Every structure is written in structure tokens, then in C-alpha cells.
Amino acid sequence: MRLGLLVDVSRCIGCFACVVGCKSWHGLPAGAPGRIRVLDLTFGTYPHVDRWILPVPCMQCEHPPCVAVCRFSACVRGDDGIVRVNADRCVGCGLCVVACPYGARSMRPDTGRADGCDLCRDRVSEGRAPLCVEACPGEALIFGDLGDPESLIRREIERTGAESLLKGYRTRPRVFYGGLERLKEGHPEAVPRLEKALSGCPGPETPRRAEEEDHEHDG
Amino acid sequence: MSRKTDSPTPHPDSVVPTLCHGCSYGGYNCGILAHVQKGVMTRVEGNPDHPLNRGRLCAKGFAATQWVYNPRRLTHPMRRRGEKGSGRFEKISWDEALEILAEHITETRDRFGPEHILLSKGQASSWFGLHHLLMLRFLHALGSPNFTPWSPYICYGPQLFYHRLTVGGPTYARPDYDNADLIIEWFTGGGQGGPARGGVETLDTNLRTVPTKILDRLERGARLVVINPQLIPLAANGRAHQWIPIRPGTDAALALAMIHVIIEQGLYDRDFVSDWCAGLDDLTAHVRPYTPQWAETVTGIPAGDITALAKEYATTPRAAIRISEAPQKRDLQAFGTAVPILIALTGHLDRPGGNIWFRPAARLGIDVLPKRVSEHARGRVLGGDTFYLRSQGRAFAHFPDVLNALINGRPYRPRVMLIYGSNPVVTARPADRVAEALGRLEFLAQFDVTLNPTSRFADLVLPAATRYECADLPCLWGDHLALSRRVVEPVGESRDELEATLDLACRLGMGPDFWEGDREAMVRDFMGPSGVDLDDLRESGAAGLTLEPRPGGDRRERWAEFFTHLPEGKVQLFSERLAGEGFRALPTYGGEPEDTVNTPELTKAYPLLFTDEHSDFFSHHGWMRDLPWLREQRPDPYIKIHPETGAAHGLCSGDWVEVASPRARMVARVELFEGMRRDTVMGQHGWWQGCPQLGFSDMAWWDGGVNPNVLYDGEDRDPVTGNSTKNTLVRLKKISPPAEARVSLVEGSAV
Numbered sequence: 001m002r003l004g005l006l007v008d009v010s011r012c013i014g015c016f017a018c019v020v021g022c023k024s025w026h027g028l029p030a031g032a033p034g035r036i037r038v039l040d041l042t043f044g045t046y047p048h049v050d051r052w053i054l055p056v057p058c059m060q061c062e063h064p065p066c067v068a069v070c071r072f073s074a075c076v077r078g079d080d081g082i083v084r085v086n087a088d089r090c091v092g093c094g095l096c097v098v099a100c101p102y103g104a105r106s107m108r109p110d111t112g113r114a115d116g117c118d119l120c121r122d123r124v125s126e127g128r129a130p131l132c133v134e135a136c137p138g139e140a141l142i143f144g145d146l147g148d149p150e151s152l153i154r155r156e157i158e159r160t161g162a163e164s165l166l167k168g169y170r171t172r173p174r175v176f177y178g179g180l181e182r183l184k185e186g187h188p189e190a191v192p193r194l195e196k197a198l199s200g201c202p203g204p205e206t207p208r209r210a211e212e213e214d215h216e217h218d219g
Numbered sequence: 220m221s222r223k224t225d226s227p228t229p230h231p232d233s234v235v236p237t238l239c240h241g242c243s244y245g246g247y248n249c250g251i252l253a254h255v256q257k258g259v260m261t262r263v264e265g266n267p268d269h270p271l272n273r274g275r276l277c278a279k280g281f282a283a284t285q286w287v288y289n290p291r292r293l294t295h296p297m298r299r300r301g302e303k304g305s306g307r308f309e310k311i312s313w314d315e316a317l318e319i320l321a322e323h324i325t326e327t328r329d330r331f332g333p334e335h336i337l338l339s340k341g342q343a344s345s346w347f348g349l350h351h352l353l354m355l356r357f358l359h360a361l362g363s364p365n366f367t368p369w370s371p372y373i374c375y376g377p378q379l380f381y382h383r384l385t386v387g388g389p390t391y392a393r394p395d396y397d398n399a400d401l402i403i404e405w406f407t408g409g410g411q412g413g414p415a416r417g418g419v420e421t422l423d424t425n426l427r428t429v430p431t432k433i434l435d436r437l438e439r440g441a442r443l444v445v446i447n448p449q450l451i452p453l454a455a456n457g458r459a460h461q462w463i464p465i466r467p468g469t470d471a472a473l474a475l476a477m478i479h480v481i482i483e484q485g486l487y488d489r490d491f492v493s494d495w496c497a498g499l500d501d502l503t504a505h506v507r508p509y510t511p512q513w514a515e516t517v518t519g520i521p522a523g524d525i526t527a528l529a530k531e532y533a534t535t536p537r538a539a540i541r542i543s544e545a546p547q548k549r550d551l552q553a554f555g556t557a558v559p560i561l562i563a564l565t566g567h568l569d570r571p572g573g574n575i576w577f578r579p580a581a582r583l584g585i586d587v588l589p590k591r592v593s594e595h596a597r598g599r600v601l602g603g604d605t606f607y608l609r610s611q612g613r614a615f616a617h618f619p620d621v622l623n624a625l626i627n628g629r630p631y632r633p634r635v636m637l638i639y640g641s642n643p644v645v646t647a648r649p650a651d652r653v654a655e656a657l658g659r660l661e662f663l664a665q666f667d668v669t670l671n672p673t674s675r676f677a678d679l680v681l682p683a684a685t686r687y688e689c690a691d692l693p694c695l696w697g698d699h700l701a702l703s704r705r706v707v708e709p710v711g712e713s714r715d716e717l718e719a720t721l722d723l724a725c726r727l728g729m730g731p732d733f734w735e736g737d738r739e740a741m742v743r744d745f746m747g748p749s750g751v752d753l754d755d756l757r758e759s760g761a762a763g764l765t766l767e768p769r770p771g772g773d774r775r776e777r778w779a780e781f782f783t784h785l786p787e788g789k790v791q792l793f794s795e796r797l798a799g800e801g802f803r804a805l806p807t808y809g810g811e812p813e814d815t816v817n818t819p820e821l822t823k824a825y826p827l828l829f830t831d832e833h834s835d836f837f838s839h840h841g842w843m844r845d846l847p848w849l850r851e852q853r854p855d856p857y858i859k860i861h862p863e864t865g866a867a868h869g870l871c872s873g874d875w876v877e878v879a880s881p882r883a884r885m886v887a888r889v890e891l892f893e894g895m896r897r898d899t900v901m902g903q904h905g906w907w908q909g910c911p912q913l914g915f916s917d918m919a920w921w922d923g924g925v926n927p928n929v930l931y932d933g934e935d936r937d938p939v940t941g942n943s944t945k946n947t948l949v950r951l952k953k954i955s956p957p958a959e960a961r962v963s964l965v966e967g968s969a970v
Contacts, residue, residue: 011434014452015836020278020848024262027227030847030913042450042893046861047464049894051455122229135265137275139431182457 001081002062002147003119004174005133006156007055011140011179014040014053018132018141025131028115033106035117036132039197043187052183052190055141056198057132058083058104058117059164059173066096066105066116074114080125084118087111101169101199146174166195227254227261236266236761238694238703240286240686241279242839246345247271247694249280252761253687253706260284260687260707268762270699275431278836278849285846286685287710290911291669293682294711304658306675313712316679317719320637321726323662324361327634333362333592334599335634337621340368341641342840343668348583349692349745350716354639355587357720360729364592364600365633366615369647373618377940378546380607381555384794386563387785392574394539396432399572401531401538404433404453405446405470405558434458442535444528446473448830449859449901450894463528464896466519467830468811468946470542471550473525474557475808476514479506480529481564487533488566495778496563497786498793498805505805517808517816519896533565537572543833547945550809551937556794557806563790569775576781580698580766581749585741588732589614599630606800607940618647619941625656634661639716640683642671642841645907645920648943649933654921666716671841672907672920682713689715690738693746693756698772700749701763702756717741802939811946812935813881818948821881825948827864829880831902831927841905847912854915855888856906856925860951861897865889868951875956878902880930880947883922886957900949902927 018036028034036057043050064083066075074089075096085096085105090113097105097114108115120130128134129143144153156162162178183190231254239249250269254261263283267274296316297308311319327335338358344350358366379391386392394402437443437458445454446463454462465473481487482503492499511522511529518525532538542558559568567573601624602608602617624632636657647653657663657676664679674680686692688710692703709715717738724733734740743753749766756764782788786795798804810816814828834840837849844850858878860870870876872891877884878900887902895901906925909917920926936943 009456010437010458012456013434014455016278016852017276017281019852021264021276021281023848024281024284025227025264027262030851044893046863046893046895046897047462049450049462050457051450051452051894052457053452053455131264134267134274135276135281137272137277137431138434139275179456 001145002174003081003124003143004060004146004153004176005057005130006142006144006153006162006176006178008140008142008156008160009052009054009177009179009183011138012054012136013138013140014038015137017135017137018055018057021131021135022117025120029108029110031109032115033103035104035115037103037198039194041193041197043183043190043193050183050186052194054177054194055132056102056104056165057175058119059102059171059175060117060119062172062174063170065099065101065169065171069095069099071095075116078121080121082119082121082124083116084121085114085116087113087115090114101166101171102173103198165191165198228256231256231261235704235706236268236702237687237706238692238701239263239276239280240283241277242342246348247696247699247701249276250701250761250763251276251280251283253283255706258707260287266761268760269701270763270765271696278852279839279843282843282846282848283687285848286668286843287687287707289669289845291845292710292713293667293669293680294713295682296712297680299678303678304675308680313681313714313719313722316681317723317726320662320664320679321723323635324727327661328361328363331631331634332596332599334365334596334601335631336361336363337365337367337616337633337636338363338639339366339636339641339643340639341643341646342370343640343842344716348694349585349742350639352585352587352745353717353720353741354637356585356732357724357729359588359591360724360732361727362592362596364597364603364613364616365621367601367618367621367636368615369618369641369643369653372615372940373647373942374547377551377607377937377942378542378555380611380940381552382559384796385556385559385791386568387783387790388569388576388781389578390576392559392562392568392576394541395537395572395575396436396539399436399441399537399539401442401444401535402433402436403444403446403528403532403538403540405540406451406543442531444531446470448828448896448899449892461524461528462894463520463524466517466815466896467828467899467901468548468550468814468944469518470546471548471553471557471806472509472514472517472808473520474554474561475506475509475806476511476525477529477532477561478502478557478564478806479509480511480526481533481561482506484530486530487564491566491568492564495782495789496792497789497795498791501793502560502805505807509808517810519898532561537570538565538567539573540567547942549811549932549935549937549942549944551942552797552803552939553806553808560790560792560806563792568790569777569781571775575775576777577697578769578772579695580769580772581695581700581751583693583695583745584748585745601630601633602941605941606797606802610796617941619936622652622656625659626652632659636660636663637666638663638673638677639666640668642667642673642907644673644676645671645841645926645928646905648928648931650921650926650928652933666719668713669842669845672917681719682711683719684709684713684715688713689717691742691753691757692717693742693753695749698766698768699763700751700756700759700766702759797939811944812932813944813947815948821948825879825881825950826898827860827900827949827951828896828898829878829900829902829927829930829947829949830945831904833904835903838903838905841907844906844908845910845912847910850910850913850915854913856886856918857890857903858887859890859892859895859901860899861895862891862893863897864895864900864951865891868953870951870953875954877952877954878927878930878949879952880949882932883929885923885925885927885930886954887925900951902930904928 133141144151160178162176249272250266265274265276301307511525602620907920
């Protein structure tokens with residue numbers, strides 16, 4: 001199974017239900033970014049302005065940098081394929097926070113340990129979707145098995161040509177964004193700006209080979 | 220009270236299907252599933268079986284546990300100790316509290332007359348649900364006519380009044396999103412509240428959503444036009460085909476110019492107008508000067524865009540308009556009548572895809588005992604001689620007249636007031652007169668979940684339980700009956716306001732009219748008109764009950780039925796009733812008391828237009844800003860301005876600024892936003908509340924504080940309804956971050 005998400009940006013209304021819902025579901029404290037963020041950017045100049053709002057979850061990468069840098073086996077990918085933080089093993093070094101290109105990791109102010117998305121393993125193990133997916137009032141998120149060609153998520157990704165963000169880091173994210181075509185048409189600089197905004201650390205510009213990524217959703 | 224620090228368990232002791240408190244807690248809201256572990260509500264999620272939100276839930280709904288377990292919850296009744304306004308209280312028992320209240324009520328009723336008793340409620344306990352009806356019944360049983368909730372009579376009520384004056388109907392004709400090909404979302408401020416709702420406007424409360432209905436319809440090729448001074452989230456992500464950045468407060472000019480175009484170009488529905496509308500000739504002559512060119516100078520929208528919008532609306536068979544539920548203008552008559560005129564002229568009234576009278580399948584209700592108010596008392600209702608009240612059977616008191624009566628003592632000074640779940644000192648206008656008025660009461664009792672600035676004027680503060688702590692409450696919307704259920708026991712000694720009111724009524728000797736205090740008996744009576752048994756509803760679990768649709772509920776073009784109360788049974792393009800009362804009978808552009816048209820001389824010193832957002836995803840009116848999960852997304856009171864406006868004032872995002880109108884000032888933090896008119900400053904309604912858990916103190920709500928209401932002219936009112944403006948002219952000045960000043964609501968009480 002390769003569980004992933006498709007974000008239909010045309011349906012995101014920037015309501016933060018995913019952000020607050022996730023915190024509420026997992027009992028996370030206020031004062032830290034949490035496991036999912038929302039970007040809200042404007043493009044163009046008044047009155048010819050476009051506003052684009054989209055959620056930025058953990059990308060559940062196939063090649064997760066957080067797992068690669070963790071010396072304590074706290075960042076792991078389990079047998080279920082889900083990338084997560086095992087808080088019991090985390091010593092709070094913060095390397096995963098730096099390593100994640102998507103800013104998906106943060107330190108919890110109350111425990112001093114890293115916190116990250118686990119795709120709501122508790123819900124998934126009961127056959128449900130992650131909280132963010134089920135909560136979204138716009139119904140903008142689709143969850144499913146990228147490895148199943150018949151799954152709704154696979155079919156929708158193929159139908160819409162949805163792509164991941166920050167592909168140049170080659171982490172092979174399992175989160176795809178559809179509905180960005182209108183944005184790209186109107187503003188060629190949009191995706192680089194988006195990527196810069198969601199990037200978790202002050203690092204290099206988006207690597208130039210971003211356009212060469214291929215077949216990221218193949219089984 | 221317990222503070223949960225661990226992650227909620229995946230295996231709660233129980234999961235209770237109930238309704239969300241988020242937007243208002245007495246009414247039909249989104250369905251949720253509340254998890255309980257060892258008697259503590261640990262978290263909530265959307266209820267997939269509830270038709271309104273189908274398992275979806277918004278940020279405010281998810282923050283439920285932080286509301287229930289708010290460390291500042293009122294846990295005991297409190298009585299004022301010391302000077303009125305000092306904010307000093309002492310704890311007393313419920314028994315004592317209700318006895319004191321009963322004494323004051325009895326004394327006032329017997330010595331001065333029942334009309335000296337006022338009762339007010341806010342949105343928290345919903346409109347026209349059981350809370351509303353019980354409070355009205357209680358007041359009437361005492362013999363008082365002075366039902367005084369501030370909000371619907373300066374907010375939604377006046378708009379609904381003009382709508383029905385023009386096109387009749389049992390209620391507001393709402394957009395038929397399911398079938399619309401053109402959707403015009405016309406807000407005058409901006410901001411949404413409860414986005415999980417499926418596009419449904421509950422009876423007459425705020426339509427606070429970006430509904431999935433709109434998103435679904437857009438996917439099927441519908442067009443969306445958003446009219447708003449700012450680029451609201453609904454218009455983002457390529458959704459809006461057009462954003463019309465209208466100058467705040469000038470919406471009537473746009474509507475009138477659209478009418479002009481539609482009539483002049485013969486784009487109106489000739490059959491409908493000739494069969495069902497009266498006054499076309501008068502209207503035609505009247506709108507002649509309201510050209511798109513004129514409207515451009517007023518609204519800032521290019522004349523070509525205005526003309527194109529009018530044509531598009533008129534020529535799209537399935538086109539719907541939604542306007543803000545709370546336009547809040549001094550010049551409300553013009554906007555409030557022009558929009559239903561547009562809907563009628565173009566033949567979109569009660570037709571698929573247009574604005575439709577949706578009727579519920581059934582009704583819930585109790586008798587509010589209007590006849591218990593004597594003719595004499597009814598005749599003494601405050602503001603009773605106004606057309607607004609006379610036309611509605613003098614069913615409630617007129618807010619401006621209540622303020623005058625309290626301050627000036629004319630025609631008499633009310634003495635006792637009960638306020639349920641409302642904070643008029645912050646949310647009503649004008650702020651200083653409201654404060655002065657409340658200070659003149661002999662006795663004020665306030666029911667609420669936490670203290671708020673209005674509490675400073677209270678003699679008695681009574682701890683209300685949240686709906687999660689209250690017993691069964693049936694709620695109806697459309698053809699669905701849902702049950703709000705208790706999730707956990709009330710915190711501290713907080714109490715269901717329904718129960719407390721029944722108790723109070725019994726202590727006043729009114730037991731026979733109040734089910735001898737038996738809440739369940741009352742609830743069964745409340746369900747009576749629907750014919751559904753409470754036990755069946757209880758057993759329906761998470762799904763609730765879907766009723767048979769109202770016979771004929773899907774009929775359309777019901778003009779014969781719904782125009783019967785209109786003069787001649789026709790749409791009032793020219794309002795006979797207003798003419799008969801000596802008011803203007805046609806929508807006439809007047810603008811707001813302080814704007815570029817009426818007070819151009821002020822624009823030198825106050826060059827920017829100011830208005831405020833009514834609510835947003837993280838707060839509702841004056842509350843919920845003390846919930847950490849919500850407050851961290853919007854930490855400070857803010858204004859939004861265009862980056863060029865910011866640059867002209869040397870302001871960056873995050874800077875603190877003083878906003879000064881001709882009469883008062885407020886402070887806020889700057890947020891630069893490209894999607895904002897360059898001449899506009901957008902504040903937000905309702906700020907005062909701190910969030911101690913995140914280190915934010917409560918803030919001043921008076922002149923110089925953070926409450927935009929102080930900026931506006933609260934005296935110049937719509938002569939018909941008494942509505943007042945949410946528009947003014949301002950200037951900006953960068954200031955240093957305000958020193959940490961703790962505004963104390965209460966001294967010496969353990970909260």
C-alpha cells in the first residue's frame with residue numbers, strides 16, 4: 001500500500017478546519033505549527049489580484065529526509081508505509097525539523113520532542129481516512145492507495161495531472177496538488193513562490209532540476 | 220476542572236452524537252460526534268450521518284473542548300459587591316441568586332409595571348429555537364412587551380423587513396445554489412463564519428459559509444461573482460469569475476445602477492413584471508439618474524463592469540443573489556429594497572436557480588403567550604409608535620428607544636433587565652451609549668459562559684452551561700430533525716439556561732405556565748407541532764429523523780400564495796406602505812453619514828474608508844477569541860490595508876497603528892493585503908477578548924481600545940428600522956506596540 005493524498009486546490013477555502021481539527025484530534029498544544037499548515041498568497045496587483053490558499057500537510061515521502069537524518073530511530077516509516085515520529089524515542093535534537101524541505105516537522109513546546117503527521121494511523125487502521133480529509137468542509141482532500149490503479153486518488157491524479165510540490169528535492173512525496181493550472185497560467189512565477197513559502201527551512205532555492213521528476217505516482 | 224494533557228485515546232468510553240455550538244448553540248447546527256473519556260469530553264469530529272455537514276466540521280467546531288474547559292468559565296452564580304461598574308463580585312448559591320432576581324422582578328412589576336422589565340438575548344442561544352421562545356414566553360408571562368435583543372434589530376432583522384416589504388414571502392428568499400448557473404455573493408464587509416454548513420441559511424441567523432453547494436456548482440460550470448471590498452477566500456483559488464471590489468457602504472448605488480440598466484435596456488421579465496409587480500412606471504422614472512457612470516463615481520467600479528453585471532444577471536435564467544445577512548447601514552432602505560427589486564424584476568424570484576422560499580417540512584414551537592401582555596403594556600412597548608414596530612405587531616422593543624428610555628427616562632426608565640448570552644457593550648452600537656444605558660438599570664442579570672465587558676454592569680452573573688452540557692434539545696432544519704444531546708455534566712455549578720429560567724419562573728409563581736419546571740415536558744410540547752415523539756428522536760441516534768417533505772414544498776412560482784399580504788398582492792417596486800407612512804417609497808441613494816459623497820470635507824483629515832468584517836473562521840462576534848487553537852491563528856486585533864496604503868503611511872505588516880475616525884480611535888495591527896481596495900481599511904468586529912493561555916490580556920473596548928464600533932456614528936439612523944452604519948472615514952498613524960495593560964473584568968473573584 002502506498003497511502004497518499006490529493007489536494008484539489010479549487011476546493012480549498014482556507015478555513016483551517018484541517019489545522020485545528022488535527023490539533024484537536026491528536027491533542028496537540030497551541031503555540032506550535034502543528035502537523036498541517038495553510039499557505040495564503042496573493043499574486044498580481046490590485047485590482048487584478050489572485051489569491052491562492054492551500055493546505056500543506058506532511059508529504060509522507062517515499063524517501064523521507066526526516067527518517068534519513070534521525071539517529072535515534074524516532075523518525076520511521078512503518079510496515080504500513082506511513083512516515084511518523086515515535087515520540088518515545090525522540091530526544092529532541094531537531095534535525096528532522098531542519099531536514100524536511102516542506103516544513104512538516106516542528107518541536108512540541110510542551111514535550112520538547114519532534115512532532116509530525118502519522119496519517120492518522122489510528123483512523124486508518126479502522127478503515128477511515130485521516131481527520132483532515134474527513135473534516136475538510138470544502139471536500140478538497142482525497143485519501144487512498146497510490147499503488148492501486150483503480151483507486152479514486154490514482155484516477156483523479158491521472159485525470160487532473162496533479163503534481164507534487166518541491167519535486168526538486170527528490171523526496172518523492174505522496175501528496176499531489178490538482179487545480180493549480182489556472183494559477184500557473186496566470187502567473188508563471190507562482191509555483192516557485194509557493195514552494196519558497198512552504199519550504200521549512202532557509203535553504204537553497206528550489207533545485208533547478210525540478211522539472212525532470214517523473215512517474216512519481218507509479219506503483 | 221480537569222486539564223487534559225495526554226493525547227485523546229483512540230478508544231473513548233462513549234461517542235455522543237450531538238450538535239455543534241460553533242455559530243450558535245441553541246439552534247440546528249452541524250452534527251458532531253463528541254468523544255468522552257472518564258466523563259471528560261476529549262475531542263469532537265463531524266457526524267457523517269448529519270445532512271447539514273455530512274461529517275465535515277470547521278475550526279470553531281473542533282475547538283469545542285477548549286470552550287467547554289475554558290479556564291475562565293463561570294462556575295458559580297455571582298452577585299455584585301461594591302459599586303456598580305467596579306467589577307467586584309462574590310459567589311452565591313443558585314438558590315440565593317434566583318431569589319434575589321425574583322425579588323427584583325416582582326418588585327418592579329408590582330410597583331412600576333411589567334414593561335419596566337427588559338429581556339435580551341444574543342446569537343449564542345440561537346434565534347427562534349426553544350431558548351428564544353422560552354425567553355419570550357417568560358417575558359410575556361410577566362406582562363412585559365419589551366423583548367430587546369440588540370442584534371436582530373440592528374442586524375438581520377431590518378434587512379429581512381425590507382425584503383418582505385418588497386417581495387412578501389414567509390421568510391427570506393434564499394439562493395437556490397443547487398440549480399444556479401450564476402451566483403452573486405454580495406457581502407458588504409466580508410468574512411465567513413461556519414464553513415461546514417452545506418450552503419443553508421438557518422431560519423434567520425447568519426449565513427456563514429462557503430458552502431460545498433457553491434463548489435459543486437462551480438464544478439458544473441456555474442459562474443461566481445463576488446462583490447466585496449476585499450478578495451475573500453470564497454473568491455480565491457480561481458473560483459470567482461469576477462471580483463468586484465466595491466467601495467464599502469456604496470452597495471445601494473451598484474444595485475440601483477443595475478436596476479437602471481435592466482429597465483432601460485428592457486431586460487426585465489415582462490410577463491412577471493406586468494402580472495406581479497406594481498410601480499414599474501414610478502421605478503423607471505426614479506432610477507433614470509442612477510446611471511452606471513454615476514454609480515462608478517460612487518462605488519469605484521467601472522461603469523462597463525456595472526452594465527455587464529446587470530446584463531449578465533438579467534439574462535441568465537438561473538441566477539441567484541446572496542447579500543450579507545447584516546448589511547448594517549444607515550441607508551439600509553436603499554440597499555435593502557433594491558436587491559429584492561432586482562430579483563423580482565428579472566424574474567428570479569421563486570424560480571429554480573434563483574432566490575427561493577425554502578419551507579421547512581415541519582415546525583417546532585411553544586406558545587409565547589403574547590396575550591399575557593395587557594393592551595396597556597403592549598401600548599407602552601419602547602419604540603411602539605415606529606412603523607417598524609407597528610408593522611410587526613409591536614412584538615419587540617426598538618433598540619434606539621430602549622437606549623433613550625434608559626438614559627433619559629422617557630417615556631419611562633426600565634429597571635430590570637435579563638441578558639442571555641450577549642455582550643452588547645462591545646457588539647452593539649453606539650458603544651458608549653450602550654454602556655451608559657446599562658449603567659442606569661436598577662438591576663441587571665446576565666447569563667453567560669464566561670465574563671465579558673457587559674458583566675461590568677451586572678448585579679448578578681449566572682453561569683450558563685454550554686450545549687454540550689445540556690440535556691436534549693430538538694432542532695429542525697428543512698426536513699431534518701436532529702437532537703442536541705448532553706455530552707458531559709455541567710462544569711462547576713453552571714446550568715442549562717432553559718432549566719434555570721423554568722426554575723425562576725416557578726419561583727415567581729408562574730409554575731402552571733412553565734410546566735412546573737419540568738424541562739422534558741417543555742421539550743415534548745416544543746416538538747408537538749411536528750407530530751414527532753421525542754423518544755423516536757432520541758432513538759434515531761446519529762442520523763436524526765428525516766421527515767416527509769412539506770406537501771408542495773418543491774413547488775415554485777408561489778407568488779399567488781406569498782404575495783397576499785402585499786398591497787394589491789404584488790411586488791412593491793414602489794412601496795405603498797412606506798409611502799403611506801410618509802417615508803420614501805422608492806430606493807433612493809443616500810450613502811452613509813460619513814463617506815465621500817456626504818462629507819467630502821472630512822476626507823482631507825480622514826482620507827480612508829473604514830468598515831469591518833463581521834466574523835471569520837476563528838471567532839464569532841465577540842466570543843471564541845480566548846480559545847488557544849483559534850486565537851493562535853489570529854493573535855491580534857488587525858486591520859487589512861493595501862500595501863500601497865501601508866507604504867504611504869510607513870506601515871509594514873505587524874506594525875501597530877491607531878485608526879482615528881471623526882469621533883473616536885482604535886488600535887490594531889496592520890496586515891498588508893493586495894486583495895484590498897487602496898482607499899479602504901478593513902477592521903474586524905467584536906474584539907475585546909484576551910486569551911490568558913497564550914499570554915493575551917483582555918483589551919479595552921472603549922474609545923482608544925480595539926473595538927471598531929466606537930468609530931461609527933451610532934446616532935444617525937435609518938428612519939424606518941433604526942439600523943445604523945458600519946462605515947466611516949478614518950486616518951492612520953503608526954504607533955508603538957501598546958504597553959501590556961491588563962483590563963480586568965472582575966476583581967476578587969475566583970474564576
